[in-house]
Amino acid sequence: MANENxxxxxxxxxxxxxxxxxxxxxxxxxxxxxxxIAAICIFINxxxxxxxxxxDKSNAIMKVEAEKAPFKTIAYIQAQDAKKGVVGTNxxxxxxxxxxxxxxxxxxxxxxxxxxxxxxxxxxxxxxNKEKAEAAKAKAESSFAAAQAAEKLAAxxxxxDASLNTAAEAAIKDWTKAKADASKASAKxxxxxxxxxxxxxxxxxxxxxxxxxxxxxQNLPKFLIGFVGLFVVVPHxxxxxxxxxxxxxxxxxxxxxIWDGLFKFLIFIGYIVGIAFLPDIxxxxxxxxxxxxxxxxxxxxxxxxxxSAIRFSRLHPRCGTTFLLFVMSIAILLHTVLVPLLxxxxxxxxxxxKHLFTIAFKLLLMVPISALSYELIxxxxxxxxxxxxxxxxxxxxxxxxxTTREPExxxxxxxxxxxxxxxxxxxxxxxxxxTCNRSH
Numbered sequence: 346m347a348n349e350n351x352x353x354x355x356x357x358x359x360x361x362x363x364x365x366x367x368x369x370x371x372x373x374x375x376x377x378x379x380x381x382i383a384a385i386c387i388f389i390n391x392x393x394x395x396x397x398x399x400x401d402k403s404n405a406i407m408k409v410e411a412e413k414a415p416f417k418t419i420a421y422i423q424a425q426d427a428k429k430g431v432v433g434t435n436x437x438x439x440x441x442x443x444x445x446x447x448x449x450x451x452x453x454x455x456x457x458x459x460x461x462x463x464x465x466x467x468x469x470x471x472x473x474n475k476e477k478a479e480a481a482k483a484k485a486e487s488s489f490a491a492a493q494a495a496e497k498l499a500a501x502x503x504x505x506d507a508s509l510n511t512a513a514e515a516a517i518k519d520w521t522k523a524k525a526d527a528s529k530a531s532a533k534x535x536x537x538x539x540x541x542x543x544x545x546x547x548x549x550x551x552x553x554x555x556x557x558x559x560x561x562x563q564n565l566p567k568f569l570i571g572f573v574g575l576f577v578v579v580p581h582x583x584x585x586x587x588x589x590x591x592x593x594x595x596x597x598x599x600x601x602x603i604w605d606g607l608f609k610f611l612i613f614i615g616y617i618v619g620i621a622f623l624p625d626i627x628x629x630x631x632x633x634x635x636x637x638x639x640x641x642x643x644x645x646x647x648x649x650x651x652x653s654a655i656r657f658s659r660l661h662p663r664c665g666t667t668f669l670l671f672v673m674s675i676a677i678l679l680h681t682v683l684v685p686l687l688x689x690x691x692x693x694x695x696x697x698x699k700h701l702f703t704i705a706f707k708l709l710l711m712v713p714i715s716a717l718s719y720e721l722i723x724x725x726x727x728x729x730x731x732x733x734x735x736x737x738x739x740x741x742x743x744x745x746x747x748t749t750r751e752p753e754x755x756x757x758x759x760x761x762x763x764x765x766x767x768x769x770x771x772x773x774x775x776x777x778x779x780t781c782n783r784s785h
Contacts, residue, residue, distance in 0.1 A: 387438055485520070618747060
């Protein structure tokens with residue numbers, strides 16, 4: 346079959362014991378197990394002394410209450426909450442890990458606020474939220490009193506009166522909702538600085554996944570240099586050449602980083618165009634288009650079938666291709682502004698050291714830039730089909746003309762089957778039409 350059509354990929358389905366440590370799919374499993382074991386060890390060594398006592402006591406209360414009443418009583422829910430209070434994520438070390446791997450938060454007018462909050466800003470948020478938190482607390486207390494009264498009436502009737510049971514259950518549900526709202530409203534804003542943790546997280550992930558690359562027999566330095574060399578070092582060196590021939594300034598100037606960004610973009614476009622000539626990659630681009638068509642059909646609210654999905658556009662406003670374009674655009678902007686400012690603060694004496702220092706700084710900016718790009722693409726999606734929304738999405742949509750191809754019906758069928766498996770519906774159908782910030 347492969348001889349008749351070079352576009353057809355034949356899976357020979359051969360396996361060996363060495364696949365367990367030489368195949369990246371298995372390494373994803375092993376590294377996942379490593380994280381799971383580490384989490385178990387952290388919990389076992391740091392579990393509170395009263396952990397088992399709390400669990401046993403809560404289970405006993407829940408058993409008694411479940412046998413006594415036909416609904417979840419106040420005591421049942423309080424015991425349930427006590428069990429949740431000893432989960433591993435509440436351990437001090439777990440909280441530190443959560444803070445280290447925290448993702449950017451919400452923002453309205455400035456994406457930097459999703460990554461940095463000063464102590465003064467946190468205090469201001471808490472002060473502004475104080476009245477709301479007190480109101481939510483008062484509502485939770487009144488709801489608790491109402492739930493106690495309704496449950497007592499049901500208990501006095503021996504839980505035999507269906508109407509009293511229903512009223513008690515409804516009152517308790519109102520209390521649990523008011524209690525959750527009060528807990529959310531009373532949450533204190535804290536100072537955040539992801540600009541320090543995200544670069545360290547990037548290095549940690551590189552080393553973590555580098556373990557698999559090393560054991561698989563691959564070249565770890567090449568793995569780390571592949572992306573860094575092609576998209577960071579090479580554009581930087583080409584920008585140095587532009588300085589040498591008099592078409593650009595030194596690294597302290599804006600023009601150097603404009604050239605650097607331009608070369609990144611050209612390398613990226615050249616890479617996409619080049620791999621598109623490979624038959625297997627062409628098929629991948631077709632499946633990419635099939636994915637977009639399927640998501641469009643799903644988000645339309647109709648039942649998704651291959652025949653209905655293939656009619657939609659192969660371009661999607663929240664595609665990863667658009668994300669990469671945002672990454673490069675923000676990188677150009679931040680490098681152009683921040684690198685000259687950094688070199689004003691401190692500049693190495695050696696020219697070589699100065700350029701190495703600049704490259705290292707750019708590497709540290711990769712994760713914050715990616716985070717900002719992610720927030721910006723979400724913001725562009727929230728703008729809908731308005732003028733500015735179309736302007737922000739236009740470059741990415743144009744770039745998708747290179748990374749997607751019109752799929753065949755059987756390729757769309759594969760995309761629909763994948764979506765159906767993900768959402769657990771055959772055929773998939775979205776009951777509530779999505780808002781513009783839904784991602785895929």
